[in-house]
Amino acid sequence: MKIMAVICEYNPFHNGHAYQLRKQKEQLGCDAVVCLMSGHFVQRGEPAICNKWARAEMALLAGCDLVLELPVVYSLRSAEGFAMGAVSLLASLGVEGYLAFGSETADISRLSAVADVAEQEAFGAAVRQNLEAGVSYPQAYSRAVEQLLEEAVADVVKHPNDVLAIEYMRALKKTKAKLLPTAIKREKGMHDALVADDEFLSATAIRQRIMRGESVESFMPASAFSVFQRESRMGCAPVLAEALFPMLYYAIMTKGTENLRHISGVSEGMEFRIMQAAEQSRDMQSLLAAIKTKRYPQSRISRVLMNLLLGITKEDAHITPQYARVLGIGASGRAVLRELSKTSSIPVITKVADATLAGEEAQRMFSLDLLATDIYTFLYPNHARSKNGMDYYRSPVVIS
Secondary structure: OOEEEEEEEOOOOHHHHHHHHHHHHHHHOOEEHHHHHHHEEOOOOOEEOHHHHHHHHHHOOOOEEEEEEEEEHHHOHHHHHHHHHHHHHHHHHOOOEEEEEEEOOHHHHHHHHHHHOOOHHHHHHHHHHHOOOOOHHHHHHHHHHHHHHHHHHHHHHHOHHHHHHHHHHHHHHHHOOEEEEEEEOOOOOOOOOOOEEEEEEOOOHHHHHHHHHOOOOOOOOOOHHHHHHHHHHOOOOOOOOOHHHHHHHHHHHHHHHHOOEOOOOOOHHHHHHHHHHHOOOOHHHHHHHHHHOOOHHHHHHHHHHHHHHOEEEEHHHHHOOEEEEEEOOOOOHHHHHHHHHHHHHOEEEEHHHHHOOOOOOHHHHHHHHHHHHHHHHHOOOHHHHOOOHHHHOOOOOOOO
16 A cells, blocks of 8 residues: 655644645555644644644545654654654554655755765764854754755755755655655745735744634635634634643742753753743743743744653653554545554554553653643633543544
């Protein structure tokens, strides 16, 4: 079975996502689409705007056949860790076919050239040299590529989706996954674009409109918007990071600097800066502003804070894939699951209550995913909808 795999967040699912799924599936002639989606916390270091089951349903209604959950230990890492965790999981499942993604450049040869350079010793040395000059890691990465490649090729590191694509390609080579990279050009509704372009608008801008109480109906497929409306009426959306501050403040103050330094993403004395910032902050925005520096961009700080809240350590972040969790099953989803049962080297979990996981790493990874859901449901606008152990009560979404 030839699969089109998509690593995604769908936060929320919008017209650009629907276009990518439809167009790339047509181009590749695949038998099915498998989406590996971040769960309740996303790579920006924030809770998703609506829960993972709702977002899985949006994907299924747009043509995805199987939605799997990307464990939170991977979803809250930098581009490199996010990509490596996701691709490793797909490789462990034995998925064969294509890894499809959006890219500003959509030039596989240029992206591959940068991926090759990023594996060289000289690249690592250049990154360290630039970091010592006091710039952020993304800037150090970009400068290192520019130092080692001609400008026409190095230009791709200036675009966020290209950078993630490069990391996907590095991970594909390291894991020897049976997936060929294929890119579709992102020309409208670019990553983080705040201005609408016809029916396309970025997920960032859509979330901002939702928070301002503005309509986003024209920027989402009708089926996805209907799901979001339902979740909103139930009081399960939108979920906002600001509501996390009291829990986060308590976590910081009780852990202390000694424990903070073991949290995934903390380095170079950041633990002292976090503690000092917490002592003078009374909301999420002031906390982020107090920690942020030229060296530490907000996205990195946000990921560190979410890792801190969940207690994800540096050791946890490097756990290899231990299982795959099913969030949704579409038209050809059962056929895909039967195929994966033959090829996967890790358990595929469809019902949490029946999960049997051997080994400390598997149990640790699983417990963090369950904790992420428990914390997330506390953030529902309607607190009556919050329920401890929600993962045990919710079955995968099924769309015939």
